Amino acid sequence: MAGGAGQSHPQSPHACRRGGTGLLLPTYKRRSRALGRMAVRSEGTNSAALVHFTLVLLLAAAFPAHAEELPADAPVAPAPARRHVWLALGEVTLANTAIWSVNRFIRKTDWSDVNPEVWKRNLTGSFEWDADKFTANQLDHPYHGGIYYNIGRDNGFTYWESGVLTFLGSLQWEVFGENNPPSTNDIINTSLGGLAIGEVLYRLSSMILDNGATGWKRGGLEAAAGLLNPGRGLSRVVRGEAWRVGPTPREWTPRHFSSFARAGYLQEGDAVTGQAGQGQLLVGLSLRYGDPFLDEFHKPFDSFAMDASFITRQAHFLSQAEVQGLLAVTPLVRRPQWQVLLGAYQFYDYVDIGNYQVGSQSFSGSLLYRHVLNGSLDVRATLDLRGVALAALSSDPSETNERGYDYGPGLGATLRAALGSWPWEYVGLEFKASWIRTLDGAPNDHLIQEGRLHADIPVFRELGLGLGGSIQLFRRDSLILDENIGPQANPRFQVFVSWH
Known part of the structure; x- marks a missing residue:
């Protein structure tokens, strides 16, 4: 899969080169079992996926906020779309072939030199854990999984069916698209991350199409x-939907949608050493699509939230990103003033703050609570009990891992509470804690925690302008055998102007 570029440690003379399924993306380094490990740190994020990720949020921010009332005779759900199974498989193969051809014949990368002998080895050999940069594995792979996913969605597949196609597309590339052994973390990050990011792209591109x-x-x-969602754009051209005139599905426009931004000053630090980082500018972008308390729920991601923070320091331009999509929900208690729901969520998380890096794919069982205080003013709270399918967590290089981060599954919990009026949160509190068991990397377990207190107070509500600030603390405790390693704690403080 595609890799982010930037500054990296000196390349081992034995290091193989690796690219991926990104169009004209810079190559980056990867471990091969036979060739040994090498040190790879995420010191740059100038990848095509990051550029596109930023574009997604900027385009989505142009959509006006709205809360629509459905007519009484509106259908609760559209008829199932016809599935084009073989066409979808062909389009995924076409996409992989086209991208491989660019890398092989135009860019002339070493890793794209494949032949039947390489394919046989990849088909019969074992999978490995690669040593790609953090940005490549945790940002680029999920983004490119979204391309496979949207080929499926535009060919009539459901959320889960498109997930199967995403897995097959990733597996096809890992086996046939490069001469490195297939990677376990690539398959997981591409497949699960592709589900989350892919469905967000599908929903947002639907809001544009007519x-x-x-x-x-x-x-x-x-x-x-098509610019927002390349996989879907390709599929619409192949099937002729890009110029065929017909009805626009009602479900393409959500009842509730809002995008908002904030800009201000950010100060980071290291609580262990007591050192403060250099102050910098911050830009944050957020989306809210649907509402589990106010809307009918029929399909995964009928309600989702997406948040991202960008800072001016070049090496860590994308500081934090999160997608949380509602997969299923059922009411437990419904009263005129308060409700309790039982739900399930999918999460994609990405944090890159100095030397603190965490990326994960996870699912949760969740309790959701809402209490109406006055009019639209309410208090909301959510408790998520998470199963972490795979997390990447920064750690000190060791004899078993010079990549700079460990891989493993885990368990976690998140508690959120906020006072506000949809979609504006005036005051909010959030706490996350996760235990990660290392499968590849240093022989240790990790406990990671994040706490956040934020406020965003309306100043000129009629103009959608507010003033706010937040305090965050990221902490990692690692238990490494025969070593005494203290905790890592990174506080953040920010003040900002918000626009809703």
């Missing part, structure tokens, strides 16, 4: 949606 438009307007809308 099947009834014609002429220049239709062309502009299709181009914008």
Whole structure:
């Protein structure tokens, strides 16, 4: 899969080169069992996936906030779309072949030199844990999984069916697209991350498309949606949907949607050494799609939230990103003033703060609570009990891992509470804790914690302007055999102006 580029440690003379399923992405280094390990740190994030991720949020921020009332005779759910199974498989193969051809014949990368002997080895050999950069594995792979995913979604597949296609697309690339052994973490990050990011891209591109438009307007809308969602754009062109006139599905426009931004000053530090980092500018972008308390729920991600923070320091431009999508929900208690729901969520998390890095794919069982105080003012709280399918967590290089981060599954819990008026949270509190068991890396377990207190107070509500700030603390405790390693703690303080 595709890799982020930037500054890295000196390359081992035995290091193999690796690229991936990104268009014209810089190559990066990867471990091969036969060739030994090498040190790889995420010192740069100038990858194509990061550029596109930023574009997604900027385009989505242009959508106006809205809360619509459905007519009484509106259908609760559309008829199932026809599935184009073989066409979807062909489009995934076409995408992989086209990207491999660019890397092999134009960029002439070493890792793309494949042949039947390599394919046989990859088909019969074992999987490995690679040593790619943190950004490549935790950002680029999920993004490219979203391309596979959206080929499936646009060909009539459901959320779960598209997940199967995403896995097959990733496996096809790992076996046939490069001469390195297939990677366990690539398959997991591409498949699960592709589910979360892919469905977000599908929903946002649906809000742009208008099947009834014609002429220049239709062309502009299709181009914008394709730029936002390349996998779906490819599929619509292949099937002729990009110019076919017809009805636009009602479900493409959510009842509740809001995007908002904040800009201000950020100060980071290291609580262990007492050193303060250099102050810098911060830009944050957030999306809220649907509402589990106010909307009917029919399909995964009928309600989701997406948040990202960007800072001016070049080496860590994308500081934090999170996607949380509601997979299923059922009411436990419904009263006029308060509700309790039982739900399930999928999470994609990415944190890159100085030398503290965490990326994970996880699922949860969740309790959701809402109490209406006055009008639209309410108090909300959520308790998530998470199962972490795979987490990448920064650690000191050791004799078993010079990558700079460990891989493993784990368990976690999140507690969130907020006072506000949808979608504006005036005051909120959040605490996360996760235990990670290392499968590849240093022989240790990790306990990671994050606490956050934030406020965003309306100043000119009619203009959507507010003033706010937040205090965050990221902490990692590692238990490594025969070593005494203290905790790592990174506080953050920010003040900002918000626009809703």
